[in-house]
Amino acid sequence: MTPSRHRLALLLLILWLWTSPGISVSAHGQGKPVNCERSAEQLTGRLELCQRYRVDQIEVEGLFRTRRYVVERELVFEEGDVATLAEIEESVQRLRNTGLFRTVAYDLVDQRLVAVVGEDLPQLGDGEHDGRLLRLSVDERWTLLPQTRFSRGGGVLHLILGLSDANLFGTYLQLGGYYERLGPANSFALWFRDPRFLGERLVLSADAGISNRVVALYARDGALEGGFLLERQFASLALEKEWRWWWRTGVGLGVVNDAFGYTLVSETMRSGQEHLGGLPDAQAALSLSVSSRWGRLNLDNYLVDGAQFSLRLGRYITVPELETQFTRLDATVLHFTTLPLKSTLALRMAVGLSDARAAHHAYFAGGLDAVRGFVNQRFRGNFYALTNAEFRIPSFDMRWIAVQHVFFVDGLGISDHAFEIFGLRAASAGVGLRFVSPKIYGFLARIDFAFQLEGGSGPSLSFGGGQFF
Structure with missing residues (x-):
């Protein structure tokens, strides 16, 4: 199939999923709350x-x-x-x-x-x-969850130890943290969340820590052209208020301090980065953000139903110069419809716009969180448009374990030029499995196998924790 036919087939599938008759009403009758102040004619059947x-x-x-x-x-x-x-x-x-x-x-x-x-x-x-x-x-549900991982390969030790509780002492407070050792690099993070701050429908979130991750830079044709280790010290505080069942607004404040190096970076990546001009300059920044969400996602066991549109505007200012470093605008639509046999039709559409100049501030997309079937960070740019669609249906559903079968399609447009995001840069389709424990808070293991439709080749098999979206 030619690339143009790939684009047409993907577009038609997404449009069919979005406009199919009957998917806008949940089989469970979930949706917006009934307004009993309406007239009897408006409440017919309810x-x-x-x-x-x-x-x-x-x-x-x-x-x-x-x-x-x-x-x-x-x-x-x-x-x-x-x-x-x-x-x-x-x-x-x-x-x-x-x-x-x-x-x-x-x-x-x-x-x-x-x-x-x-x-x-x-x-x-x-x-x-x-x-x-x-x-x-x-x-x-059981909410006190340990996190452990230990591996050693290529002369590098990778260790993760963590613990989190989404219902601390039965109060609905959420607290967690982890320690990570990757070779000589140490990372840690602590986070706290109060979903009912001051007893109101007000969410208070805070986190702080140090993270170390390798940033890989790929050329448009997929060739590795550089990379470095990003060591980030960060802290943030956010507040979100629910004004109506369908509307929330939030504000956020954060600080980051970025440093760069070649620890854990391959010689190929290092030499390519030197050819690009060397490491970025270390920099501290203050981040300010405002956000709003319309709609609501309703939970029922491990099923999700409803629609939500979210918008976030972030501004990053250098410290101590207090000059604007870059601005970022992100918009996301999530739509979940529960169908018979406890099946779910899920759709995510996202758009991001940024004027960042530094490579590590660009949008990165790959197999971990955007389009399956490609290496992590394979695509980058200051503008992107993303669409993911999944059909999930369980074959086994018990109190402690459930198995979902998933059929999916992913599409991505990403570039440093705004209008180029409407061209399909990468696309894939495939099947997967979800192993869910309904009795354990947030426990879900995911396996996906993707067939690349556009954008070159990559690893077909991926796995992780939690739904892809």
């Missing part, structure tokens, strides 16, 4: 969700580590309040979206059936139902 109940009592079954107030904080009502069925289902979905529970279910029990004989129940207003007992049933 009027039952606007029935009102007085929630006299709330019981939570299945808590092991998580504290009860963590559950109550996600509810949009309290004991004694009158709530619609839509508000109850929205509260249940918020609990699922924390990721702390494999499943969340609920029952509404008529209090008249359990009332003490002779005890009068309070009178209700017009359109309200008798009091109910809301019984929530949850299945907690």
Whole structure:
């Protein structure tokens, strides 16, 4: 197949996935919360969700580590309040979206059936139902996760030791860290996240550490033309506020201090870098960012449903000169639709724009996080457009283990010139497997086999932790 036919086939497949009838509504009925203030005509088929109940009592079954107030904080009502069925289902979905529970279910029990004989129940207003007992049933996930890796080859030792907990002491606080030894280079990182800062729907995130990674520079034809070791000291603080269920805004502040060397770099890479002019100059920078997200992704066990558009603008300023180093704008669309048989149609579309001059500040794309079937960092540029589409369907689904089969297609346009990103620079398609543990927070192993359609050859087999997107 010629390159032009590859581009046409990929474009037609992506358009079909995006516009196929019936995929905009989840098989589970998930979506935006019902607005019961609308007219009866606008609520056709969903009027039952606007029935009102007085929630006299709330019981939570299945808590092991998580504290009860963590559950109550996600509810949009309290004991004694009158709530619609839509508000109850929205509260249940918020609990699922924390990721702390494999499943969340609920029952509404008529209090008249359990009332003490002779005890009068309070009178209700017009359109309200008798009091109910809301019984929530949850299945907690295990969230304390160690991280270990040890390997030795080519005279280089690689060691990783880490530990993280997404539900620290049952409070929904998240804390983690790791230490990495790669040859003579040491790296470490610590991070903290409070998804309900000050008891509000406010996310506070902070991290700090030192990272060491080899930056490989490839020419457009795929030839290795240089590279170096980037040692980065970093610290950042971010805050994100949920204003509506469908809208969030955030701000971020960070500092980085970059140094460069040839440790762990091959002789071929080193000589090529010297030919390009040597190592970049060491530099410290301050990063400022603003972001916004529209839409919401709903979780149900290991399934994802919904759509979200995110936009982030970042500015990097040199220190102490306080001169603008470069500006970056990133936009991403995520769309997940749950279909019958617990299958999922997943789509990611992303665009990035930057005016960075230094090579290590450009966008890098390769097999790890962008387009499968190519070496990591194979493509780079100041502008990129990326599309990934997956169809996921499980063949085995139990409480502790589930297996998903995946069919995917990836497409990438990337260049130092904005309009060239609309040409297809790399594309691949293939199949994969996902090994999920629904009972363990964030545990997913991934194996993918890709066939290169455009952009040359590369390693077909890839694996890692977590979904590709």
